[in-house]
Amino acid sequence: MEKLAISLCPSCTACPEVAIEGDYIRIGEAENTVVLQKQEWNVLVDLIRSGQLGSV
16 A cells, blocks of 8 residues: 555644554654554544544
8 A cells, every 4th residue: 555644734734644654554743653553543443433532
């Protein structure tokens, strides 16, 4: 799979991004980054979709 990167702020390029790169998903910017494996990402997505996680 090619790299897919989506900015969390589409109006600029300086904000954090979500980048899917092969088996890993990177969220953040520069040194402030978390890396999730596909399984971890899918758990996060499921929690959001089920309503267990939402806006704060």
